[in-house]
Amino acid sequence: MRPAMSFELDHVGLAHANGHRALTGVSLSAGKGERIAIIGPSGAGKTSLIRLIAASLRPTEGRLATLGASPWQLGAGELKALRARIGVIHQSPPIPPRLRVVTAVLAGRLGQWPLWKALASLVYPGDIAGAHAVLAKLDLADRLFDRCDRLSGGQLQRVGVARVLYQKPDLVLADEPVSAMDPALADHAINQLIADATERGATLVASLHAVDLALKWFPRIVGVKAGQIVFDLPPVKIDDVLLRDLYSSEGSILPTQGNEPLTHDLAPGAAEIKRPLCA
Amino acid sequence: MSRESMSAAVDSPMRQAAGFCLACWLSALALAALVWASFAYLKIDFAGVFTAESRGYMAKFVVSFFPPNLSPEFLLKTLKGTVETLAISGVGTLIAALAGLALALPASNRYGPAFKEVTRFFLNVLRSVPELVWAVLMVLAAGLGPFAGTLALALHTTGVLGRLFAETLENAPPEPADALTDMGAGASAAFVYGTLPNVMPQLVAYSLYRWEMNIRMAAILGFVGAGGLGQLLYFHLSIFQQAEAATVILAMLILVVLVDGASSYLRRGFVRAGA
Numbered sequence: 001m002r003p004a005m006s007f008e009l010d011h012v013g014l015a016h017a018n019g020h021r022a023l024t025g026v027s028l029s030a031g032k033g034e035r036i037a038i039i040g041p042s043g044a045g046k047t048s049l050i051r052l053i054a055a056s057l058r059p060t061e062g063r064l065a066t067l068g069a070s071p072w073q074l075g076a077g078e079l080k081a082l083r084a085r086i087g088v089i090h091q092s093p094p095i096p097p098r099l100r101v102v103t104a105v106l107a108g109r110l111g112q113w114p115l116w117k118a119l120a121s122l123v124y125p126g127d128i129a130g131a132h133a134v135l136a137k138l139d140l141a142d143r144l145f146d147r148c149d150r151l152s153g154g155q156l157q158r159v160g161v162a163r164v165l166y167q168k169p170d171l172v173l174a175d176e177p178v179s180a181m182d183p184a185l186a187d188h189a190i191n192q193l194i195a196d197a198t199e200r201g202a203t204l205v206a207s208l209h210a211v212d213l214a215l216k217w218f219p220r221i222v223g224v225k226a227g228q229i230v231f232d233l234p235p236v237k238i239d240d241v242l243l244r245d246l247y248s249s250e251g252s253i254l255p256t257q258g259n260e261p262l263t264h265d266l267a268p269g270a271a272e273i274k275r276p277l278c279a
Numbered sequence: 280m281s282r283e284s285m286s287a288a289v290d291s292p293m294r295q296a297a298g299f300c301l302a303c304w305l306s307a308l309a310l311a312a313l314v315w316a317s318f319a320y321l322k323i324d325f326a327g328v329f330t331a332e333s334r335g336y337m338a339k340f341v342v343s344f345f346p347p348n349l350s351p352e353f354l355l356k357t358l359k360g361t362v363e364t365l366a367i368s369g370v371g372t373l374i375a376a377l378a379g380l381a382l383a384l385p386a387s388n389r390y391g392p393a394f395k396e397v398t399r400f401f402l403n404v405l406r407s408v409p410e411l412v413w414a415v416l417m418v419l420a421a422g423l424g425p426f427a428g429t430l431a432l433a434l435h436t437t438g439v440l441g442r443l444f445a446e447t448l449e450n451a452p453p454e455p456a457d458a459l460t461d462m463g464a465g466a467s468a469a470f471v472y473g474t475l476p477n478v479m480p481q482l483v484a485y486s487l488y489r490w491e492m493n494i495r496m497a498a499i500l501g502f503v504g505a506g507g508l509g510q511l512l513y514f515h516l517s518i519f520q521q522a523e524a525a526t527v528i529l530a531m532l533i534l535v536v537l538v539d540g541a542s543s544y545l546r547r548g549f550v551r552a553g554a
Contacts, residue, residue: 056461084463094454096476107472111463118468167462 005065006030006171006203007053012062014048014227022048023227026062030203032170035194037214038207040224041250046207047091049224050175053205054088055079067170084111087169091176093160097149101140104148104159105131108167134165137192139185153180161189165196172197174206178213183257186210190217210257211243225249340521347525357511357530364507364534367425368497371432372490378433379440380482386445398441405438410496414505428505432493440489447481448474487542494538498531508534 008029014022023045030036038046051057052064055071064070069082087108095104102125109127110118117126125131128144135141138158148156157180164172174193178186190206194217197204208214214221215235223231223246231242243254327333382402385394413431421427456473460466501509508531515523 054461056457080463080465082463083461086462088458088461090458094452094458094473096455096473098476098479099472103472107459107464108462110459110465110468110472113468115465115467118464119471122471169462 004032005068006032006034007066008064009052009059010063012052012059012064014045014052014057015060021227023052023059026227026229028222028229028232030205032203033197033201034220035197035204035218036206036220036222037218038205038222038224039209039211039214039246040207040230041247042209044224045227046224047175048227050088050173050205050207053171054086054173055083056088080111085170087164087167087172089157089160089164089172089174089177091157091179092153093156093163095148095156095159097147099148100125101135101146101148101151101159102128102131102144105134105162105166108163108165111167130166131162134162135159137165137196138162138189154182154185157181158185158189161193165192168200168202170200170202172202172204174204176207176209179209186213186257187216209255211254212256343521344525344528346522347529348520348522349526353523353526357508357526360501360508360511360527361530361534363425364494364497364501364509364531365538367428367432367500367505367507368490368493368538371429371497372436372486372493374429374433375436375440375489376482376486378437379444382437382441383444383448386441387448389448399445402438402441402445405434406442407438408435410435410500411503414500414503418504423504423506425506428497428500428507431500431505432497436489436493440485443485444478444482447478447485451478484546487546491539491542495535498534 009026012026013024052059055066058072067085132141140158178189221235225246382398386398388395410431413434417427417430451474456469459469459473498508501507502513508527512527
């Protein structure tokens, strides 16, 4: 693995214990600081791909390296240290409903904090200012001391995003991070993730259901279908035919934010202005 | 379908209901025989209970408890006994809740099946010995007094709460703690941030419920010399001071009612805060 690589998958496959095959022969790599969107129909293997890169699922075949290490050959302590540098945003954030927002956000640093600090922070939040700062970026600062079960699905997703912003990992993996937000908020949240990754030189990989969001913000789009990568292109190279083929199993309508038609956007000329060019 | 077969289909459930059920009759007969055998074996003289003579004895016995001894000195003695009983049940339950949680971790399969089986067996042993038997053993081991009662309650309740806590932990969703270990958190930190917040209301409710039961048990444990109101009651009953015994029984009643009320208030408050 080259030193500037953030992660590298070499013919990686994943079959679940129940025999269901989630991914087959996936080769994908990203340099440090890259921003990649993964798109594809539901059940294509986007979540499995993200969990593999996150060293959360172990591949059944192929080679995999994340942040310069092969996670499944590391000892327990080294694996823990590696995972502390990886931040995962879940589609439905697995946060205990009784936890306060401030505690849920501060949990982002549990990988760095010694146990005594983690325990003390449960009694009195250790870094209220830090939690406030990241929540303010997502317009959620006023909910700092609310309990998480008082939040809507979209607000809880923003808490999940805030947790990873607070963690400051070298590799941010987001699995449908904005699926429960309205279009304006989703746009804002993605903007914040990208700004944070750019500022710190971190790598960002996000699976997105809304194709327009992916095309607007990401210079590299990876299409996944039936457990395989079908294309890996800059947005300018992606056309209607590619997308219709990718989503052929979901009917004729491409998934976008608010279900607005995407087709007129893809007309040559009009679309290119909106999309960033591949660096 | 012919008319004949249709009518048969309609009244077949009725015929079934009216039908002779051999198993039912045999069960009823066996039950009756068992009841009769029990009475015969115990040789209970129910006729004797209702004679005029025994009615007189009963009335005299009940009357002898009244009026209760409400002299200031004895009330103070009863109050001391009440506080002791309260303390025995409180400390015993608290120790049991902490020990139960510590044992529930291995018993909920966090450290592999070997640890699980060993701790489950240990919890079974603690639980299957009743509080009173533990109290007798503890009086022998630690001497007369509240210490023996506290230990007895703590031992039995640890067995009960350990098992209940272990099942609560096993049923808790694993995702929150898994998400935290995925971002490098240690097992302990992931447990207190990811699992404990989800199970806490259940653990507290179980502990409060056991405290309610333990306050009643703590009042009885004194009969074998393990301190508290029970010891007071046993002492006065055995020297036929029914007036003093009546005061103690009254104190037990008030204590149990108060603790039940406090416990259900606390539990409701906790559940509401958790909603």
